[in-house]
Amino acid sequence: MTDIALFISVILSAGSLAWGYAQAGWETSAGWILFIGAVWLISIWQEWRWFSSVALLASVLCSAFGLVLGFEFSWLLAGSLFALCAWDLTDFRRRLRLSAKDEDSYGLERRHLARLSLLTLAGLLLVSLALYTQVQFTFEWGVFLVAVTLIGLTQVTGWFRKQDR
Amino acid sequence: MRRSLLLSTLIYGLLLGGLIALRGEFIALALPFALYLFYGFYSAPQTLNISIERKLSHERAAPDAEVTMTLIIQNHGDALEELYLEDQLAEKITARPNSTRRLIRLPKNSSYAWSYTLFAPRGTYNFDAISAEARDPFGLMRRSASFSAPAQLFIFPDLRRLKTAAIHPRKTRVYAGQIAARAGGSGTEFFGVREYQPGDSPRAVNWRASARHAEALYANEFQQDRVADVGVVLDARDLTNLFQGKHSIFEHSVTAAAALSDVLLAQGNRVGLLVYGSYLSWTLPGYGKIQREKIMRGLAKAATGSSSVFAGLEHLSSRMFPPQSQIILVSPLAHSDLDAIIQLRAKGYQILTLSPNPIQFELGYLPNSPEIQLAARIIRLERDLLIKRLERAGVQVIEWDVSQKFDQAVGPLLKRSRPQGFAYRSQT
Numbered sequence: 318m319t320d321i322a323l324f325i326s327v328i329l330s331a332g333s334l335a336w337g338y339a340q341a342g343w344e345t346s347a348g349w350i351l352f353i354g355a356v357w358l359i360s361i362w363q364e365w366r367w368f369s370s371v372a373l374l375a376s377v378l379c380s381a382f383g384l385v386l387g388f389e390f391s392w393l394l395a396g397s398l399f400a401l402c403a404w405d406l407t408d409f410r411r412r413l414r415l416s417a418k419d420e421d422s423y424g425l426e427r428r429h430l431a432r433l434s435l436l437t438l439a440g441l442l443l444v445s446l447a448l449y450t451q452v453q454f455t456f457e458w459g460v461f462l463v464a465v466t467l468i469g470l471t472q473v474t475g476w477f478r479k480q481d482r
Numbered sequence: 483m484r485r486s487l488l489l490s491t492l493i494y495g496l497l498l499g500g501l502i503a504l505r506g507e508f509i510a511l512a513l514p515f516a517l518y519l520f521y522g523f524y525s526a527p528q529t530l531n532i533s534i535e536r537k538l539s540h541e542r543a544a545p546d547a548e549v550t551m552t553l554i555i556q557n558h559g560d561a562l563e564e565l566y567l568e569d570q571l572a573e574k575i576t577a578r579p580n581s582t583r584r585l586i587r588l589p590k591n592s593s594y595a596w597s598y599t600l601f602a603p604r605g606t607y608n609f610d611a612i613s614a615e616a617r618d619p620f621g622l623m624r625r626s627a628s629f630s631a632p633a634q635l636f637i638f639p640d641l642r643r644l645k646t647a648a649i650h651p652r653k654t655r656v657y658a659g660q661i662a663a664r665a666g667g668s669g670t671e672f673f674g675v676r677e678y679q680p681g682d683s684p685r686a687v688n689w690r691a692s693a694r695h696a697e698a699l700y701a702n703e704f705q706q707d708r709v710a711d712v713g714v715v716l717d718a719r720d721l722t723n724l725f726q727g728k729h730s731i732f733e734h735s736v737t738a739a740a741a742l743s744d745v746l747l748a749q750g751n752r753v754g755l756l757v758y759g760s761y762l763s764w765t766l767p768g769y770g771k772i773q774r775e776k777i778m779r780g781l782a783k784a785a786t787g788s789s790s791v792f793a794g795l796e797h798l799s800s801r802m803f804p805p806q807s808q809i810i811l812v813s814p815l816a817h818s819d820l821d822a823i824i825q826l827r828a829k830g831y832q833i834l835t836l837s838p839n840p841i842q843f844e845l846g847y848l849p850n851s852p853e854i855q856l857a858a859r860i861i862r863l864e865r866d867l868l869i870k871r872l873e874r875a876g877v878q879v880i881e882w883d884v885s886q887k888f889d890q891a892v893g894p895l896l897k898r899s900r901p902q903g904f905a906y907r908s909q910t
Contacts, residue, residue, distance in 0.1 A: 370488055377492050377511075381499050384507050398514050405518075408485065408621050415566065415585035425587060428563075432619055436521055440514025447510045463501060 318426045319413060323406040327357050327372075330399035334379050337392030341383075350379060361407060369407035376400035394444060398437055405433055486622040489519045522622030529625070530616050531559030532588070534567075536609060536631035542778075545640050549600045551577075553612065553631065557588040566615040567596065576601045600635070604736065606783045607635040638778045639733075639740040642889035647745045647896040651710045651808035651832045664705065671705040709750045711767060713803040714743050716781070717795075717813030718759030720788035725844045731814055732786050734838040734884045739812045741888055742836065743777045745896075746810075755780050756802060758795070760787025764802070795822035806830045814840040817868055824875040833877045836892065838884045841865060846885070 331354020339347040353375055360368035377400070380393040409429055416422050493512045500508030532555055539550035555567065569582040578599040586594050615626040652664070667673075675691050678699035691700040716739045717723070723732040739755065746753045747770065754767030755777045765780040767773075795818075803809055809831045811823065827833050841862055848854050869879050882892050 370485075373488070374492070377496070380511060381496065381508065384499075384505060384511065385503060390507050390510075394511060397511055401514060401518060405620060412564065412566075412585055412621060415581065415583050429619060432521075436518055437514065440517045443513045443517065444510045447506070447513065 318423070318430065319406055319410050322430055323361060323403055323410060324358065326399045326403035326406060327354055327361070330354065330376055330396050330403055331357070333392045333399065334376060334383070334396030337383055337388050337396065338379075340392070341386065341388045357403070361410075366407070366411060369404045373400050373404040390448075394441075398440060402433060402437060485620075486519065486522065489515055489622070493519065518620065519622065522618045522620045525563070525620075526618045526623030527560070527562055527616035527625045529559050530562075530614060530627045532557050532562075532565075532614060532629065534612050534614070534629040534631045536612075536633045538633050538635055541634065542636045542638055543602075545604050545637055546601050547637075549602070549635060550597055551600055551609075551633075552595055552597045554593060554595050555586070555588065555614075556593040557591060559590070561590045562588040562616045563619045564617045564621070566617070568613045568615075569609070570611055570613070571600075571609075572602075572605075572607050574603055574605060575607060602635065602637050604637050604639050604733065604782055606779070607637070609633040609635070636779055636782045639736045639781045641744060641778075642737060642741045642887060642893075644741050644745040644889055644893045644896060646749070647742060649710065649712065649746070649808045649810075649832070649834060651712070651806065652830060653804070653806035654710045668704060670707065673703045673705040675700050676703050677701070709752060709769075711804040711807035712746050712751050712753045713756060713767070713807060713809045714739050714746075714753060714777075715756045715758055715798060715809060715811045715813075716784060717811065718757050718784055718786045719816075720759075720786050722814045722816050722819075722840070723786045725840065726847065729844070729847050730786060731838050731840055731843045731884065732784075734843070734882070734888070735812045735814070736781050736784055737888050738836050738838065738882065738892070740778065740781050741892075742810055742812070743781075744774060747771075747774045747777075753777065754803075756798075757781075757784045758798065759785065760789040762797070767804075795819045796825075798822060798826060800826065800829045800831070803831065806832070808832045808834065811835045812838075814838050814843075815865070815868060817864065820868060820871055823872060823877055827875050827877055835872065835877055835879045836882060837869075837879060838882050842883050842885060 331351055335347040335350040335354070338344075338350060353372060357368060357372045360372075377397050380397045383393045384390065413422060413425065416425060493515050496508045496512035496515070500506065500512070535554045535556075537552040537554070539552075540547070543549050551569070553567070553569065555565075565586050565588050567584045567586065571577060571582055578601070582598065584596055586596070588594055610630055610632050611628045612631050613626065613628050615624055617624050650664075654664075675688050678687060678692075678701040682701045686701040686703075688700045688702045692698070716735055718732060718735075723730050723735070725731070743753050743755060750769065752767045752769050753773060755765040757763040757780065763780060763784065765773075765776050768776065809826060811833060813819065813835065815835065815837050823833060823835065841858055845854070845858055869881070872879050880892060880895055882888065
């Protein structure tokens, strides 16, 4: 069940991004995105665990780049969202292998997929709501986001320092 | 890289991108990621309130016997959606299934029993910590701890049972046993003829001797059967046990020491064990089943080693063994050991040397070339010379070809008493 969901997520992620790029006339880049998607599928088969993180980063970067160039937002959002699902499922699949034979693996899978689906749906709703309300990017919003970003960066720096120690 | 860190980096990167480009879509793109991360933080396990108990199906077992390990995990806190358990095992232990890691779901106030099978070679194994890690359902946040669940497993040597071992120490103890005491009395072995005394059984009268002497009757006297003090010395020096730096004959020596200790204790003797390796490991002499257990534990722990102090057998002090008792040396023998063994013999000990044949053993790992055959012949001559010198000094030597099973090869040789300085080689 997880394997099927994972394969579908990878295909949908790469497909959405590629379609978004192709629609804007960037066929070569779309081809490269499909190629990365294919490598991602191979990496699942070959057990290259690190590749899912690289692929997620690449998908978000492609989406951000597409946003800068003004491509269709919905395809870019779908690409990132399914990449997130695929990234999660790759790790879950690895964890699931350690589960006991007598453990209810099917139940674990079912609960995880339900949780992930609901969260994806909630994310989509939140984005739709944000787009629907079209909050204007005012100066106050900017100050708020700068503050949030700075706090976040401080946290990340602190975490790295702790790791070094 | 931690998963939560990667997600945080992506979220803040998108927020930063939104700020730079002044585009709300970037922030919208970050929203699902933020929601995912938030859910992970929200459902992260707060405490890891569990207890783990460890049970072994056997605390003592034979080499490579199946031992079932059961871990009972009890959750005293909140439900744990994903709990990873990892049991730390010694390198030599093989577990079935291969992995000793396990993912389980543990609801509130519930318990889980995790069993797996162990196989281990001879040794003493201590089990202690089990690491547990609880994670949120997305594997973002972790809470880990180590739980102590101690247990000990003894894998005893491969025990080959012998029916009897005939030894002849110069001195025996006062208790009745199975060792001929070199003193007249009631027993089974003929000792001599003496004048008939009132109270002697008429069946003991030696009619042939009495017929020759008309003035008196003569009776047969038998050797008293008593128990003896026996010191089993196991040679655990690298010098004598390791060949080509990796192949060890030591396991065969351990098998021999275990079988001899077992049969001698079964005969009622007082047996002690000395493992002579990088240090001296001494199991004090004693009788019976408890002593057997102590010796088996000592043999389970025995390992080869090297030290400049115990390189030779000269530290085999006579103070360790009762005077004129029986010493059984289990050793492949080195040429430098000759003087030390002869000195022990000179001090009045009865010495039986049981020597696993190192030449046959090493040849099994070498190619069958004329040069190697010639070298083996030379070494065999040197070894024969060493054994001859030991025989001349009154040391009984039994050579064991380790390609044969110990009980089959050496058992028949130990059944009957042999003259001092008798050497015997098990047939290949």
